[in-house]
Amino acid sequence: MSTESTGRGEPDRTLHLLWRHRLGEPVGSRGPKQRSSVDAVVDAAIEIADDEGIDALSMRRIAERLGLKPMSVYTYVPGRAELIDLMVDRVAGEQPLPELGGSLRERLEQVARLAWNEYLRHPWLMSIDTSRPPLGPNVSDRWEWSLRAIEGLGLSDLDMDQVITLVVGFVTGPARAYVDAERLHRAATESDEEWWARNAPILEQIMDPDRYPISGRVGQAAGEEYGAAADPERAFEFGLARVIEGIEAYVASAG
Amino acid sequence: MSTESTGRGEPDRTLHLLWRHRLGEPVGSRGPKQRSSVDAVVDAAIEIADDEGIDALSMRRIAERLGLKPMSVYTYVPGRAELIDLMVDRVAGEQPLPELGGSLRERLEQVARLAWNEYLRHPWLMSIDTSRPPLGPNVSDRWEWSLRAIEGLGLSDLDMDQVITLVVGFVTGPARAYVDAERLHRAATESDEEWWARNAPILEQIMDPDRYPISGRVGQAAGEEYGAAADPERAFEFGLARVIEGIEAYVASAG
DNA sequence: CGCAAGACCGTACACCATACGGAGAATGTA
DNA sequence: TACATTCTCCGTATGGTGTACGGTCTTGCG
Secondary structure: OOOEEOOOOOHHHHHHHHOHHHHOOOOOOOOOOOOOOHHHHHHHHHHHHHHHOHHHOOHHHHHHHHOOOHHHHHHOOOOHHHHHHHHHHHHHOOOOOOOOOOOHHHHHHHHHHHHHHHHHHOHHHHHEEOOOOOOOHHHHHHHHHHHHOOOOOOOOHHHHHHHHHHHHHHHHHHHHHHHHHHHHHHHHOOHHHHHHHHHHHHHHHHOOOOOOHHHHHHHHHHHHHHOOOOOHHHHHHHHHHHHHHHHHHHHHHHO | OOOEEOOOOOHHHHHHHHOHHHHOOOOOOOOOOOOOOHHHHHHHHHHHHHHHOHHHOOHHHHHHHHOOOHHHHHHOOOOHHHHHHHHHHHHHOOOOOOOOOOOHHHHHHHHHHHHHHHHHHOHHHHHEEOOOOOOOHHHHHHHHHHHHOOOOOOOOHHHHHHHHHHHHHHHHHHHHHHHHHHHHHHHHOOHHHHHHHHHHHHHHHHOOOOOOHHHHHHHHHHHHHHOOOOOHHHHHHHHHHHHHHHHHHHHHHHO
């Protein structure tokens, strides 16, 4: 029921798995041929998480999808924690890293939009504690590419790290809101009105305008504009513009 | 094992529980006196989550701490999902909302620092999907207070919503990094060197400077400056300054 | 007093990750 | 060719989870 987090397994085993394609697979193994593969396991796991959320991701479900019995999955992957590392690195390599374009603003936008797309495609990423991301090839390539977007501006190395962390980190806010709104939209249909009918008495008693004058006004404005509580895509564009302007100002003063 | 998320229970029951203090408790119940209380359950849950993480939070653990048997907890709270809503609203009311001070910058800093403190005190908050926060009294009061920080600047209602979402959302990035670094520091001690010794061969093979020139340089600079991979507190101050500057620029142009 | 509501909880079910050890297959070596 | 080794696959079991269901007993109301 809880925190998924990266970086929990025995680190050397995890590192080997992450870099398995570059390190070269072990050759000449003795036992019977494997019926499946690490890549197949990771693919199956990502598919399950994409379709049904990270809650539905279990070793049993993966085994089922691969035509194996539960315990056989452990032949490919040491455990659930390591598997999640592999999933994170895998999806980090899904989108090609485009050539970094003209202005600073454009380059930072590229960095942010790549993260935005990734989150929308794989919402389970946001349910995972990726504060210490796995040092896999795709995550590493991506980080190098992001830093290149702000190379040569006169920023200190430390500032560079902080700028990218800020831009990438900001994205999670609106991305969370986006997938949440989508989920709600898909689930709701007619129960929406029911919900309001049932709760209106309580809400009226609670949300009196004397106590919440501004929230009330803002909430109503948002509701009228969008027909929903929020427009996360717009929030993404808005926030991104603000963040980039803040960074531009800093670069101008410090660079 | 997974996503905790708010807003999952039967909504009217949850709303009643959230607002239980303002709505007035039900009077003259018939059965035996309750041995515990909703507040005690929520307190116990928060203590467990604070001490041992959200993973360790289970209905059984709560029951144990209250001297009840597991199923009795369900007399107070409909289920785990609703309990988490109650926990979130409870900790949102822990810090008093200070008088909002002078400049826009100062007021936005107050908003951000309140969130920062809350995350550091209750790291499990970051393992929870609070994209749709529970509409409890403390969360609502806090939201109203945050909006008040930017009231009267000439921003549209929608912009106000987006600005606060941006400021509050930004905090999670460095806050995650902070508690993660702390956890690591507590757990590590001597195993740090061991880890490096074991993994140095792989890392050298992997992290060759041709492939990762900038990451390599930046990582080394950070390591030398902090003796650690990052300084999240500094990242918080840095990011906050950038975000606020971006917002100030927007207010100046749009207000 | 008697009834009904409600607190407490025993039991059970369906999940979960994963430790352990065994069966059998494929290979390297003698 | 024969054997030892190694590795895959998996049966079984342990200890955890949330919570549905129904029973027992306490308590206050009519």
